[in-house]
Amino acid sequence: MTKTEAIRPKPAAKKRADNHAMAPINARLTPEDKVELLRQMLRMRRFEQASLKFYNAGKMGGFLHVYIGQEAIAAGTVSLLGEHDHIITAYRDHAHALAVGMSMNECMAELFGKATGCSKGKGGSMHFFAPDKNYWGGHGIVAGQTPLGLGLAFGIKYKGLKGAALCFLGDGAVNQGCFSESLNMAALFNLPVIYIIENNRYSMGTSLERSSAVDRCLAQRAEAYGIDWALASGEDIYEVRAVTQKAIERAHHESKPMVIEFDTYRYYGHSVADANHKGGYRKEEEIEHYKNELDPIRTFKARLIAEKSLTEELYEAIDAEAKAEAAASARFADESPFPTVESVFEDVYFEVDRQTEAGRTGRFFFND
Amino acid sequence: MALIEYREALNQALSEEIERDPNVVLIGEEVAQYNGAYKVTRGLWKKYGDRRVVDTPISEAAFVGMGIGASMMGLRPVIELMFWSFATVAYDQIVNNAGQIRFMSGGLINCPIVIRGPANGGTNVGATHSHTPENWMAAIPGLKVVSPSNGYDAKGLLKTAIRDNDPVMFMENTLLYGEKCEVPQEEYLIPLGKADFKRRGKDVSLIAHGRSVLIARKAAELLAAEHDIDAEVLDLRSIRPLDEEAILETVSKTHRVVLVDESKPFCGVSAQISTLIMEKAFDELDAPVRRVCSLDAPAIYSPGVEHLQLPTPDRVIQKVREIC
Known part of the structure; x- marks a missing residue:
C-alpha cells in the first residue's frame, strides 16, 4: 500500500457506516434530529454558494475560503457541544459559525463588509466570532489558533468546568511549529483540547504528498506526545459524531487531549482566486469523484431517505428554505450600511471603548 | 516605607x-x-x-x-x-x-x-x-x-x-x-498613560523611559554641577498610552528637548515623540529636538564596548550642550 492510499481510505464500506449509525450518540437521534443535521449542512452549502455568487458580483473584498464539501464535520462536531464546550477554527470559518447558531444575516453582512456584520465589518470572511456561543473565531494565520485552543482548554480546566475545547485546523497547519508546541503542552498539562484536522488534501495548491511527511496519517503525529488519535471519514456525519463524541467524553471525564483527523475534500479552490480548475494542481475528475461519490449531504440524504426519516418532498422544502434564507441574507447585507471611517478607532482598546478612567488617561491613537 | x-x-x-x-x-x-x-x-x-x-x-x-x-x-x-x-x-x-x-x-x-x-x-x-x-x-x-x-x-x-x-x-x-x-507598605496603583517628572528644571527637557531615565538623571546632575544647566527629566513610564500633555508641558517650559531612548533611533520611540513635538509644539521650540539612542547597529557583545553603544550621560550632555 502506498502512503497516498493509506491516508485516503476507500469510501466507507456500508458495514462501517452502519456501525457508526448505531453508535449510541447516533442511535438516540430522532428522525427530527437527523433532519436537523441535514438542514444545517444544507444551510452551510446554500449560504456559501450565495456568498460565491455575490463575491463574483463584486460585493466583497479580499478572500473567500469556502467550505463546500466539508459540511459534515462542522455540522457533526458542533451538534455534540454542551454548555462548557468551546470551538475555535481557522479561516475557513463560515460553516462553523452557522453551526453554532450565528445568523446568515450577520455572517453575510460581514462578508459584504457592512456595519451589521458579526464583526461590524472589521474582520471579514476569515474572522467570524461569537463568544456568547462559545465560538472564538475565525483565525487568518495558519495554525495561529492552535495555541489559543490550548488556552481555551486551560481556562476550562482552571475554572473546574466539565468542558472541551475543539480546535479545528487544516492539513497545512500541522506543519507549523506552534501546533507541535501546543500538542506537547496539551499532553504535559492534561488539557481537554481536541485538535480536529480537517484534511482536505490541499494546503492551498500544495497536495498533502508534497507538504507533509507522513507514515500513516497526520493525526499519527500525536503519538509522539502520547496523545490518542483517530483517523476517520469526514464525509459521513454519523462517523464524525461517533468519533468526536468519544474525544469529548475523554476530555470531560479524564481531561485528556486528542487529535482527530477527518478525511474530507473541498470542491472549490483554497480561496476564490485559485489555480484549481484550469489545469492546476488537481484534476477535474478528482473533484467530480468526490462530488458524485462522497458528498456528505448527498450521502446523508440518501441514508435518511432509506431510513424513512426523510422524504424527497421534505428535502426539497428544506433546501428551498435554505436557499431563501441565504438570498434574504444577501439582500440584508446589500441594504446594510458600511461602517464609518471613525469606527476604526472603536474596538481597539476595551478601556477606551468603555471610557473608563484608564481609557481616558494618556493618548492611545497617533493620527496627526 | x-x-x-x-x-x-x-x-x-x-x-x-x-x-x-x-x-x-x-x-x-x-x-x-x-x-x-x-x-x-x-x-x-x-x-x-x-x-x-x-x-x-x-x-x-x-x-x-x-x-x-x-x-x-x-x-x-x-x-x-x-x-x-x-x-x-x-x-x-x-x-x-x-x-x-x-x-x-x-x-x-x-x-x-x-x-x-x-x-x-x-x-x-x-x-x-x-x-x-x-x-x-x-x-x-x-x-x-x-x-x-x-x-x-x-x-x-x-x-x-x-x-x-x-x-x-x-x-x-x-x-x-x-x-x-x-x-510604601500600603497598596497603591499608578495609572498607565501618566508620565512623571523625576527632576524639575528650566533650561532643557530630557524625556526618557526605562533605564534611560537613570541616564538622563545622571546627565542632569552633571549638567547642573559642571555646566550650570538646569535640566528637567520626564519619565514617560508608559509608551502607549502616552502622556502627551506632560510632554507638551515640559517642552513649553524649557523650549529645548533631548530625547533619551535605549531603543534604536530608526522608527524608535524617540522618533515618534520627536514627531509629536514637531506637530504639536513646533512654535515652542528654540532649537531642534536632539536624540540619544542606542547606536544604530545590532547589539555588540564585547563587554569593553557594549555600554558605549547604549545611551550614556556623556552623550546626553554633549547633545544638550549643542542646543543650550
Whole structure:
C-alpha cells in the first residue's frame, strides 16, 4: 500500500457506516434530529454558494475560503457541544459559525463588509466570532489558533468546568511549529483540547504528498506526545459524531487531549482566486469523484431517505428554505450600511471603548 | 516605607494581585520551581502552588498563545518572557491574536493579559538577547506598552497592568532588578498613560523611559554641577498610552528637548515623540529636538564596548550642550 492510499481510505464500506449509525450518540437521534443535521449542512452549502455568487458580483473584498464539501464535520462536531464546550477554527470559518447558531444575516453582512456584520465589518470572511456561543473565531494565520485552543482548554480546566475545547485546523497547519508546541503542552498539562484536522488534501495548491511527511496519517503525529488519535471519514456525519463524541467524553471525564483527523475534500479552490480548475494542481475528475461519490449531504440524504426519516418532498422544502434564507441574507447585507471611517478607532482598546478612567488617561491613537 | 529591590517590588505586585483576584495566574519558563530566571517570581510557587504559578516548556508561541486563549475565557494571565527578545518567536501570537482579536471581533472579545520580562541591552549577551522591542510593540494599535524606571513605579504600574482589560506589554530591565528604592507598605496603583517628572528644571527637557531615565538623571546632575544647566527629566513610564500633555508641558517650559531612548533611533520611540513635538509644539521650540539612542547597529557583545553603544550621560550632555 502506498502512503497516498493509506491516508485516503476507500469510501466507507456500508458495514462501517452502519456501525457508526448505531453508535449510541447516533442511535438516540430522532428522525427530527437527523433532519436537523441535514438542514444545517444544507444551510452551510446554500449560504456559501450565495456568498460565491455575490463575491463574483463584486460585493466583497479580499478572500473567500469556502467550505463546500466539508459540511459534515462542522455540522457533526458542533451538534455534540454542551454548555462548557468551546470551538475555535481557522479561516475557513463560515460553516462553523452557522453551526453554532450565528445568523446568515450577520455572517453575510460581514462578508459584504457592512456595519451589521458579526464583526461590524472589521474582520471579514476569515474572522467570524461569537463568544456568547462559545465560538472564538475565525483565525487568518495558519495554525495561529492552535495555541489559543490550548488556552481555551486551560481556562476550562482552571475554572473546574466539565468542558472541551475543539480546535479545528487544516492539513497545512500541522506543519507549523506552534501546533507541535501546543500538542506537547496539551499532553504535559492534561488539557481537554481536541485538535480536529480537517484534511482536505490541499494546503492551498500544495497536495498533502508534497507538504507533509507522513507514515500513516497526520493525526499519527500525536503519538509522539502520547496523545490518542483517530483517523476517520469526514464525509459521513454519523462517523464524525461517533468519533468526536468519544474525544469529548475523554476530555470531560479524564481531561485528556486528542487529535482527530477527518478525511474530507473541498470542491472549490483554497480561496476564490485559485489555480484549481484550469489545469492546476488537481484534476477535474478528482473533484467530480468526490462530488458524485462522497458528498456528505448527498450521502446523508440518501441514508435518511432509506431510513424513512426523510422524504424527497421534505428535502426539497428544506433546501428551498435554505436557499431563501441565504438570498434574504444577501439582500440584508446589500441594504446594510458600511461602517464609518471613525469606527476604526472603536474596538481597539476595551478601556477606551468603555471610557473608563484608564481609557481616558494618556493618548492611545497617533493620527496627526 | 521599605527600601527594596526593583525585582522585589515586582514580586510584591504579583503576589498581591494573585491574592486579590483568583483569575490571576503566572505562566512562563522557570517561573515556578526555579523561582524565575531573574528571581522576580521568587517564592510565589511555594506560596501559591501549581495552579497559580505554572512552569512551561521552552515554547514561547504556545505558552503566550495559551495565555491569550485563557484570557479570552476570563482569566488574567501574567506571562513571563525570560527575555523580551524572545518575543520574536511568539510574535504572531502577540501581534495577531492579542493585538487584533478585539478589533476583528468588532469588540466582542478582549484579552486582559500582561506579558512581562526584561527588555534591555547592556549585559553582554549578544544581539539576540539584547533587543529593546518597545517600539515593535507600541507600533501595534491594540497593544499597550509600559516601561518602568524604578521599583516604586514598577510595582504600581504592574498592579494596574494586571487589572487592565487590554493586553499590556510590560518591559523591565535586568540592570534595574537589583536597584533599590523606597516602596510604601500600603497598596497603591499608578495609572498607565501618566508620565512623571523625576527632576524639575528650566533650561532643557530630557524625556526618557526605562533605564534611560537613570541616564538622563545622571546627565542632569552633571549638567547642573559642571555646566550650570538646569535640566528637567520626564519619565514617560508608559509608551502607549502616552502622556502627551506632560510632554507638551515640559517642552513649553524649557523650549529645548533631548530625547533619551535605549531603543534604536530608526522608527524608535524617540522618533515618534520627536514627531509629536514637531506637530504639536513646533512654535515652542528654540532649537531642534536632539536624540540619544542606542547606536544604530545590532547589539555588540564585547563587554569593553557594549555600554558605549547604549545611551550614556556623556552623550546626553554633549547633545544638550549643542542646543543650550
